[in-house]
Amino acid sequence: MELEDRLAGVDARIADAARAAGRDPQEITRIVVTKFHPARLVEDLYRLGVRDVGENRQQELSEKSLTIGDREGLRWHFIGQAQTNKAKAIRAAAAAVHSVDRPKIADALDAAGGSDDPPLDVLLQVNLTADPGRGGVAERELEGLATHVAGCRTLRMRGVMAVAPLDEDPAAAFERLAACAAVVRSVDPAATWISAGMTADFPQAIAAGATHLRIGSAITGQRPPHG
Ligand SMILES: *Cc1c(COP(=O)(O)O)cnc(C)c1O
Numbered sequence: 001m002e003l004e005d006r007l008a009g010v011d012a013r014i015a016d017a018a019r020a021a022g023r024d025p026q027e028i029t030r031i032v033v034t035k036f037h038p039a040r041l042v043e044d045l046y047r048l049g050v051r052d053v054g055e056n057r058q059q060e061l062s063e064k065s066l067t068i069g070d071r072e073g074l075r076w077h078f079i080g081q082a083q084t085n086k087a088k089a090i091r092a093a094a095a096a097v098h099s100v101d102r103p104k105i106a107d108a109l110d111a112a113g114g115s116d117d118p119p120l121d122v123l124l125q126v127n128l129t130a131d132p133g134r135g136g137v138a139e140r141e142l143e144g145l146a147t148h149v150a151g152c153r154t155l156r157m158r159g160v161m162a163v164a165p166l167d168e169d170p171a172a173a174f175e176r177l178a179a180c181a182a183v184v185r186s187v188d189p190a191a192t193w194i195s196a197g198m199t200a201d202f203p204q205a206i207a208a209g210a211t212h213l214r215i216g217s218a219i220t221g222q223r224p225p226h227g
Contacts, residue, residue, distance in 0.1 A: 003041075004048055006219050007032075010202075014213065017203040028206065031077050033198075033216035035060060036223040039067040045219075046071055054098075054214050056080025058090050065093040079161070079195075079214055081135050084108035096121035098161040098195050098214075101137045103148045106155060113154030120154060123161040123195050126180045128173045136162060142180055146187040159193030159211070160184055170201035174208030181209070 001009075011030065018025040033054040034042050042053055042064060054077040055061040065076050078094040087108035090097060100106050100122045109120060124145055127136030137145050142160075149157045162177045164170040174196055184191045197205025199218040206213070217223060 003044055003219070003221075006221065007045070007048055007050070010215060010218050013203065014206065017206040021207045023206065027211065029212045031079075031195075031212060031214045032219050033079065033214050034064070034220060035080075035216065036226045037220055039064040041220060042068055046074060051075060052077060052212075054079045054216075058083070058086040061093050062089050077212075077214070082109075088112040091117075091120055094120075096123070096158065098123045098212075099125045099135060100149060100155075101125045101127070101135055101145070103145065106145075106149045106152050110152035110154050117154065119156040121158045122149060122155045123159050123193060124149065124157070124184060126160050126162045126177060128162050128168070128176060129165040139176070139180060143183050143187065146184045146191070150188050157184070157188050157191045159191045159195065161195035161212075163198070164196070164201050164204075171204040171207065174201075174205050174210070178209050 014030060015025040018028055029052055031052040031054045032045055032050050035056050051073045052075050056079050061078055075095040076093055077096045077098060078090050079098045082099050082105045084104055091109055091112040125136040126142060127134050127138055149155055160181045164173045177196055181194050193212055194210045195212040196210040197213040199215055202213045202215055
């Protein structure tokens with residue numbers, strides 16, 4: 001199947017899931033995750049009308065965004081684990097960072113903002129698993145992190161992000177994420193984004209209120225092998 005057909009197929013499923021949940025498909029942003037694929041794929045997607053793309057490694061993000069250059073309306077979303085020493089590079093390339101999970105990375109992204117830069121959109125990544133080794137802030141520490149990020153002057157706290165655990169029904173996990181989103185809105189009512197839903201579980205994420213989907217292989221096809 002061609003890229004164009006896969007994209008159209010996913011968008012049709014997004015619209016169906018939204019309508020089934022009584023939601024307007026227009027209020028949902030579909031981010032195409034292009035990690036491990038060449039920059040060329042981003043070009044092809046852009047030509048098909050895609051404006052939001054996601055990367056999970058700083059170096060790949062920086063290289064590809066440099067290769068592609070300035071494109072009207074194109075937004076790069078950083079969705080991977082962020083390291084403080086990469087904050088400046090991430091900020092230089094990304095319009096939004098979905099993976100803020102500790103005060104230190106928030107502070108590093110905040111400090112990387114110049115006085116003329118627009119605020120950086122950030123989401124707080126929540127760890128929905130019981131494994132503290134996974135990315136994301138523990139649910140019980142979320143409110144404290146939200147209060148911290150709300151105080152970072154060059155960051156605009158947008159909401160929450162999560163990956164569904166492998167060993168839990170995604171619908172149940174995304175319901176817990178919706179409760180986390182309410183905690184963050186209690187700190188800042190404008191933080192309304194919920195970034196959730198991948199190839200395997202985006203209909204469940206839409207049912208639970210996701211506003212931003214991060215979809216890779218269903219659109220791009222299988223990812224090339226990577227190191
Ligand atoms: C790779 C990745 C995705 C997309 O995964 P698919 O299963 O290919 O849709 C979404 N979110 C994150 C954080 C990822 O790393």
